[in-house]
Amino acid sequence: MSRDDTPAALEARRLSATLGVTEVLHDIDLALPSARWTSIVGPNGAGKSTLLKALAGLLAHRGEVRLFGEAQDKVPARVRARRLSWLGQSGTGEGSADDLMVYDVAMLGRLPHQRWLAAPGEADREAVERALRSTQAWDWRDRPLGQLSGGERQRVLLARALAVEAEVLLMDEPLANLDPPHQADWMQIVRALVAEGRTVVSVLHELPMALAADELVVMDRGRVVRHGGCDDPATHAALEQVFDHRIRVHRVADQWIALPK
Numbered sequence: 001m002s003r004d005d006t007p008a009a010l011e012a013r014r015l016s017a018t019l020g021v022t023e024v025l026h027d028i029d030l031a032l033p034s035a036r037w038t039s040i041v042g043p044n045g046a047g048k049s050t051l052l053k054a055l056a057g058l059l060a061h062r063g064e065v066r067l068f069g070e071a072q073d074k075v076p077a078r079v080r081a082r083r084l085s086w087l088g089q090s091g092t093g094e095g096s097a098d099d100l101m102v103y104d105v106a107m108l109g110r111l112p113h114q115r116w117l118a119a120p121g122e123a124d125r126e127a128v129e130r131a132l133r134s135t136q137a138w139d140w141r142d143r144p145l146g147q148l149s150g151g152e153r154q155r156v157l158l159a160r161a162l163a164v165e166a167e168v169l170l171m172d173e174p175l176a177n178l179d180p181p182h183q184a185d186w187m188q189i190v191r192a193l194v195a196e197g198r199t200v201v202s203v204l205h206e207l208p209m210a211l212a213a214d215e216l217v218v219m220d221r222g223r224v225v226r227h228g229g230c231d232d233p234a235t236h237a238a239l240e241q242v243f244d245h246r247i248r249v250h251r252v253a254d255q256w257i258a259l260p261k
C-alpha cells in the first residue's frame with residue numbers, strides 16, 4: 001500500500017527476475033503511488049529496464065506485481081492493456097512498424113479499446129489526433145515511420161503510448177534522441193498527465209530530468225537502494241553513492257542537477 005493507504009498504482013512484492021541463467025532482480029519490494037511521476041535511475045546494468053518490464057507484466061518473474069491492488073496476472077490482458085501503457089526503449093521491437101504510416105502507428109495505441117476487427121471509432125480518431133498533436137508529430141501522419149529521424153520516431157512512439165489514455169504509463173528512456181526543447185515538452189506532457197491523476201514511471205539516464213519527478217527509485221545491482229522524494233537529501237546521497245561518488249547533486253536555478261565530480 002502507499003503511504004496514505006490507497007492502493008499503490010503498481011506494487012512489487014519480493015520480485016525477482018532471471019535473464020538467461022543470471023538473476024538480475026533480487027527480492028524487490030516497491031510501491032509506486034498513483035497520480036505521481038516516479039523516475040527510476042541507476043548505473044548501466046542495474047536492472048532498471050528489467051524492473052520496468054516486470055512491472056508492465058512483460059517479463060516472467062517470481063514474486064508478485066499488483067496493479068491498483070489487484071494481482072497483475074489476474075487482470076485480463078485486454079483490461080491491463082487499457083490501464084497500463086508501455087513505451088519501450090527506442091529501436092527495440094519497432095522495426096516491423098517501419099512500413100506503417102505514422103497515423104496508423106499511433107492508432108495501434110487504441111487497439112485495446114477496439115472490438116475485434118472493428119474499424120476505429122470517433123473516440124479513437126480523436127485520441128490519436130490529440131496524442132500526435134501533443135508530441136508535435138501530427139504533420140508527419142502520412143509518412144512511413146521508417147523515414148523519420150530517431151527523435152521524430154521517438155515522438156511518434158510516445159504519441160502511440162499517449163493514445164492509449166491509460167491510467168499508468170511506463171516509459172523506458174523516453175528522452176532518447178529527443179532534442180532539448182522536445183525533452184522539455186515531454187516533461188510538460190508528464191506533468192499534465194499527473195495533474196489529470198495518471199501515474200507515470202520513467203527510466204531515465206538524464207539525472208536533472210529524473211530529479212524533476214515527484215519520487216526517485218535508485219537501483220544498483222538488481223536492488224532498489226532508495227525510494228524517496230526528489231528533494232530529499234537521503235535520495236541525493238543514494239544517487240551519489242550508486243554512481244561511485246563521481247557525481248554531485250546541486251540546486252541551480254530552482255532545479256536539481258547532477259554534475260560530474
Ligand SMILES: Nc1ncnc2c1ncn2[C@@H]1O[C@H](COP(=O)(O)OP(=O)(O)OP(=O)(O)O)[C@@H](O)[C@H]1O
Binds near residue numbers: 020042043044046047
Ligand atoms: N538476455 C539476457 N541474459 C542475461 N543477462 C541479461 C540479459 N539481458 C540483460 N541482461 C543483464 O541484466 C542486467 C540488467 O539489465 P537491464 O537492461 O535491466 O539494466 P539497465 O539498468 O536498464 O541498464 P542500462 O542503463 O544499461 O539500460 C544487466 O547486467 C544485463 O547485462
